[in-house]
Amino acid sequence: MSIAGVRYRFSGQLGSGLAVLPLAALGSALLCGLAYGYINVYNPLIYIQALVTFGTCWLLGMAVSRAARSAKVRNPGFVAGMSLLAGLLGLYAVWTVFEFAFLQRFAPAGVGMTPSLATCLVSPGMAVNFADTLAQAGWWTLGRSGSPVSGILLWIFWAVEAACIVGGTVYLAHTDFVKGVFCEDCGQWCKETQDVARGELSTDAQMLAGLKEGDLERFAALPPPLTGEKSYFRLDQRMCEGCGNLGTYQVHKIVTTVDKNKKEETKTEQLTPNLLLTPDSVQALGGLISRGKTRAQAKKPFAAPPGGDTPAEEAPPAAPEA
Numbered sequence: 001m002s003i004a005g006v007r008y009r010f011s012g013q014l015g016s017g018l019a020v021l022p023l024a025a026l027g028s029a030l031l032c033g034l035a036y037g038y039i040n041v042y043n044p045l046i047y048i049q050a051l052v053t054f055g056t057c058w059l060l061g062m063a064v065s066r067a068a069r070s071a072k073v074r075n076p077g078f079v080a081g082m083s084l085l086a087g088l089l090g091l092y093a094v095w096t097v098f099e100f101a102f103l104q105r106f107a108p109a110g111v112g113m114t115p116s117l118a119t120c121l122v123s124p125g126m127a128v129n130f131a132d133t134l135a136q137a138g139w140w141t142l143g144r145s146g147s148p149v150s151g152i153l154l155w156i157f158w159a160v161e162a163a164c165i166v167g168g169t170v171y172l173a174h175t176d177f178v179k180g181v182f183c184e185d186c187g188q189w190c191k192e193t194q195d196v197a198r199g200e201l202s203t204d205a206q207m208l209a210g211l212k213e214g215d216l217e218r219f220a221a222l223p224p225p226l227t228g229e230k231s232y233f234r235l236d237q238r239m240c241e242g243c244g245n246l247g248t249y250q251v252h253k254i255v256t257t258v259d260k261n262k263k264e265e266t267k268t269e270q271l272t273p274n275l276l277l278t279p280d281s282v283q284a285l286g287g288l289i290s291r292g293k294t295r296a297q298a299k300k301p302f303a304a305p306p307g308g309d310t311p312a313e314e315a316p317p318a319a320p321e322a
């Protein structure tokens, strides 16, 4: 028997998102623009820029996703649209603040007053002219080549950077937002409990296919990993604390590798979306939780309980059917 999971779906309601999310997009875009614009001017090292680009996407994405949570938005499409807005506003703010900070630092004295930050922020045409002028000369070098990166190469670099900021923001906002589960009856988000049960890692194709369907019977056929083992399958759970009627579960694959410097790296792969708990899967999940997350270095090999039964000490003797 298998218990394939049924995917949880959002209701599509907007909550108070129409009022809250544009403000969150604008506010986070301005903050990120201020930080990124200045860092670009004072620290034009390419690897720091890459880090700052990622940080900017993360902040913009999280700002939109978390604002959507608190505004009780249950519409991933709307959140994607708002994160696109945040990404574009963020990109615009980055460029205009960069323009302001660049002119403040490098404009030759005596040429005239440099524009104020407010003027830069409300003048898109000026920002385009500034970028065009800057691209002709370039202003930073790559490696030890000596000559600044300029012209079409610089525009390509900027285009990639822009795509990373906008695309990264939408991606991060979406992946964070769709982790949530909302109880429409109680009007609240479900509480997440990570790592409620574990299963030993398996490379068996059928097993993996079953786990990707959220089949908890298959999961129960895997023994818990040995204590101290850092690679395993992990079960997470979300439950409505208001009514206890809505719950979901999710399967993750956790793989920890050690490089030659003995540095550990852990990767978490999501195998299923949020799957609704049914009476069958609640029972299977209960058995998985009660068996414990890990097993000691036992002398005798683990035997999967027949029919997915829970361990004897956890399960009361079956009562005769009424």
Ligand SMILES: [Zn+2]
Pocket: 183, 184, 185, 186, 187, 240, 241, 242, 243, 244, 245, 246
């Ligand atoms: Zn509820």
